[in-house]
Amino acid sequence: MAAAVRSLRVESLASSGLLTIPAEYVRPEWERLSIVDVLKEAELEAEGKAREEAGPQIPVVDFKGLESGEESERKRVEEEVRKAAAEWGVMQVMNHGVEGEVIERLKKAGEAFFALPMEEKEQYANDQAAGKIDGYGSKLANNASGQLEWEDYFFHLLYPEDKRNMAVWPKNPENYV
Incomplete structure (x- = not known):
């Protein structure tokens, strides 16, 4: 099961040597x-500059x-x-x-998590088919235009508090929590 999930990760696709983005991801x-x-x-x-786009x-x-x-x-x-x-x-x-220093710490912790080896990130994988939406995953649902989203993410349920599952929060990097 983990191997099947791993092959769907955007990071895996991006590092696989593909020369073009798969059509299902192209907007x-x-x-x-x-x-x-x-x-x-x-x-x-x-x-003070105007928007050109x-x-x-x-x-x-x-x-x-x-x-x-x-x-x-x-x-x-x-x-x-x-x-x-x-x-x-x-x-x-x-x-x-939210203080800028807190935002920077959050960014650094997130960057450190996504820099971990794939195998370590997979320890926190979600399982949407089983209703487990919190954790590490890839957005595999089609967007409004019909494409898949080119993203891996880590989703946390925070509220209501009884849905918060700290067991899926990464232990590495240490400053993640």
Whole structure:
């Protein structure tokens, strides 16, 4: 079973020597042209430069209004989150209150986990067919355009707390938790 799962990992495909991306992962040209690099976009915006690319933007939701204590601001933020979740399923959140140092530690722990050998990561593999969604996996469901997603991930159930399973949280790297 583990060998079958391992062969489906995007990392395995990427390191297999393939010269082209398998067709089931290739997005239509219109979609490739419309996706922008959100981080680059934020850099340009911070520098006061205009966006040159055309196409849809991943929604950016500013949580700063939540600090005002005003009901109208809270409702506005809630509506922006609701709209982004319904229309995109993803959003960039600004002014969320998570310290930059914490974000950097999270990034480093994630990078360290994904740098581990495949066999070690597979110890934390999820099994969606059995209803076990938390853990290490590859997104094998088709997206709205019909393609598979080119990604491996580690999914954590945090809430409700009775669904949190610390047994699937990696022991390596030590700073993961």
